[in-house]
Amino acid sequence: MERVRKALVVGGGIGGMTLATALMHAGISAEIVELTPTWSVYGIGISIQGATLRALRQIGVLDQIISAGFVYSELMACDVNGRVTGRIELPPLLGAGNPECIGIMRPILQDVLRGALQAAGVRVRLGVSVASMIEDALGVDVRFTDGSNDRFDVVIGADGIGSSVRQTHFLSPAGQPFQAEPTGQAVWRAMVPRPEAIRARTLFYGPRNKAGCNPVSPEEMYIFLVQTIERQGHLPDDELPAMMRELLADFGGPIAQVRDQIQDPSRIAYRPISSFLMPLPWHRGRIVLIGDAVHCPTPQMASGAGLAIEDSIVLAELLAAGGPLEQSLVQFGERRFERCKMVIEASRQVSEWEKTPGLPGADPVRVLARANAALAAPI
Numbered sequence: 001m002e003r004v005r006k007a008l009v010v011g012g013g014i015g016g017m018t019l020a021t022a023l024m025h026a027g028i029s030a031e032i033v034e035l036t037p038t039w040s041v042y043g044i045g046i047s048i049q050g051a052t053l054r055a056l057r058q059i060g061v062l063d064q065i066i067s068a069g070f071v072y073s074e075l076m077a078c079d080v081n082g083r084v085t086g087r088i089e090l091p092p093l094l095g096a097g098n099p100e101c102i103g104i105m106r107p108i109l110q111d112v113l114r115g116a117l118q119a120a121g122v123r124v125r126l127g128v129s130v131a132s133m134i135e136d137a138l139g140v141d142v143r144f145t146d147g148s149n150d151r152f153d154v155v156i157g158a159d160g161i162g163s164s165v166r167q168t169h170f171l172s173p174a175g176q177p178f179q180a181e182p183t184g185q186a187v188w189r190a191m192v193p194r195p196e197a198i199r200a201r202t203l204f205y206g207p208r209n210k211a212g213c214n215p216v217s218p219e220e221m222y223i224f225l226v227q228t229i230e231r232q233g234h235l236p237d238d239e240l241p242a243m244m245r246e247l248l249a250d251f252g253g254p255i256a257q258v259r260d261q262i263q264d265p266s267r268i269a270y271r272p273i274s275s276f277l278m279p280l281p282w283h284r285g286r287i288v289l290i291g292d293a294v295h296c297p298t299p300q301m302a303s304g305a306g307l308a309i310e311d312s313i314v315l316a317e318l319l320a321a322g323g324p325l326e327q328s329l330v331q332f333g334e335r336r337f338e339r340c341k342m343v344i345e346a347s348r349q350v351s352e353w354e355k356t357p358g359l360p361g362a363d364p365v366r367v368l369a370r371a372n373a374a375l376a377a378p379i
Contacts, residue, residue: 082253
């Protein structure tokens with residue numbers, strides 16, 4: 001048996017925190033390095049679906065997340081004025097009395113995961129990343145950007161869509177780094193008060209763009225809007241509220257009810273959308289990638305963070321099993337690839353339909369329902 005005793009996790013996001021906690025629970029010493037010295041996240045909400053909640057239960061944080069978020073069990077589709085046109089019942093994966101989905105604020109989710117890290121005894125170094133890695137048959141010697149050095153049995157890149165680990169250690173057959181590709185869309189999110197009518201994630205299909213509402217507490221929700229764009233670029237923060245209100249001008253119903261309350265730039269997030277799926281293998285020797293570093297869906301399925309959390313649970317399980325490391329890392333990729341590919345393909349299909357509103361044959365509700373049903377399968 002080849003025992004992994006010490007692991008380095010590069011990146012302290014949702015996937016990295018989940019992985020480090022799961023590794024410690026499995027008896028593997030884990031350390032996180034996070035380049036951002038403040039270790040903060042923007043104050044917008046996130047949707048956590050049943051498959052993700054099922055994975056988070058394995059690191060002991062499910063009850064905290066349920067108590068801190070807004071619970072619901074379906075996905076609603078509506079026309080531009082709020083008339084219901086479709087309904088998706090989310091699969092019950094956690095047993096009687098437990099939710100199928102939760103909306104929660106990202107800072108609250110981070111606090112819960114950070115608390116689990118601290119309870120597990122994970123060492124976290126902020127403002128530090130990897131400067132270089134030299135691998136041999138028995139481990140990886142890592143030099144950090146603060147000048148320190150250490151040695152690990154395995155290194156996991158959990159550093160997001162722009163992963164430096166991927167760019168420096170994973171090259172395509174043509175010798176180029178694998179890169180995410182723009183989709184021609186951008187996503188807007190803004191925090192607003194929750195109307196009583198919004199009791200689940202609700203999609204609204206307009207003549208130009210798709211919008212939606214996701215509740216995160218009895219008092220608040222976030223409005224999201226997916227916009228077709230010609231090119232990516234930075235938008236001035238002080239212009240974001242007026243721009244988002246204009247993009248939402250087509251909509252009646254609950255969105256019109258709260259649209260004028262989009263006023264504070266600090267409560268708005270704007271991000272051009274890119275998507276990415278790296279072919280197998282997802283490891284090179286003792287270095288392996290998880291989450292957005294290796295598979296990044298568009299947000300239509302609200303599953304990007306969920307896939308990273310599932311990656312973490314699966315990888316920790318395989319590393320703890322004690323088999324040959326190469327075999328464990330091959331098994332990790334094989335267990336995860338088709339599931340992640342399914343989410344990315346479904347998300348991209350819906351994305352393409354959204355870029356051409358009214359396209360004959362477009363049926364996003366059917367695609368989303370089928371993909372959510374598939375996510376009910378064990379990981």
